[in-house]
Amino acid sequence: MPRRRCRWRSEKWWQGEFRGYGYRFTIPRQIILQVLDESKEHLSAEDIYLKVHQLYPAIGLTTVYRTLELLVNMGLVSKFDFGDGRARFELSPKTDQVSHHHHLICTNCGRIIDYNDFVKEELELIKKIEKELARKYSFEIKNHNIQFYGLCDKCSTLKK
Amino acid sequence: MPRRRCRWRSEKWWQGEFRGYGYRFTIPRQIILQVLDESKEHLSAEDIYLKVHQLYPAIGLTTVYRTLELLVNMGLVSKFDFGDGRARFELSPKTDQVSHHHHLICTNCGRIIDYNDFVKEELELIKKIEKELARKYSFEIKNHNIQFYGLCDKCSTLKK
DNA sequence: GAAGGTAATAGTAATCATTTTCAATTACAT
């Protein structure tokens, strides 16, 4: 089992990222990144707030929202909508802690399955599409989102 | 120029769809489908309500929401989230009034561009992925969603 | 063709995630 480094104590690679943008690397920002780094799940803003709050009760929900927005703009975090009325957040794959993946969403129970089968093929096609669309529509593509909706095994059998 | 048939006067093919589900084909439902059929844009619930309201002021916003939910469940309408906090609705491609397409979303101005370049290739890959994921995760895929985020030509040049 | 029963509707009020406001605090360059 790989030993987990205590990332948030040492000078973090994120810190440089903040400096580059001219942002301060404050405690709330550190803690929020730490929480995102530690749980690979698809956390809502409130989920994150609750975890952050355990580590650092002084950090408020507003700050969580504000920080997440910042991180999304910086490209460190990806924001998703799975159709349940609340946004979800994950560290971006470019942070290389996380492998590139997409999502299966059960429209019945809300379960989310990450998959990375075919991601290579998907990414190849996406790259090709991006290039063509950039040319045709003069559109500068920064990001993409692929998701499948349907019924997970449990809900699928339940409905029969 | 193809002559537009006056679809909502004649017995509409939708009507049968409703009967099949055991739902009534009421005036609000007709009008909402008509509005969706006439404007190929990406309308929010309120956009739809305003258009519906011009044709039939008695129809309320609640009914619009309820009907859209019904239509989405029936598969006649697709629901999208473009990240601006309100859902958007379009007639589904399966209604064959609309060609299958995906979306480019400008994260700066919110402009939406429909594209159907590469859709054939996308659909082929998607079909392959669906089959594999269905097997591997016992997941019954009903639908998919592909979108690209970035900057449209105007916003891209503005930022330089 | 009328009565009865259920589905569908409108309007209002409530909900709930997310933003805004604003005064107080803090990071960090000097």
Add this chain to the structure above:
DNA sequence: ATGTAATTGAAAATGATTACTATTACCTTC
């Protein structure tokens, strides 16, 4: 150490969507 703009937290505001309730439209059965 200090000044200053960036950052923060609490409370209030916002805005899309949903719940509730009384009413109405439609279909069936007689």
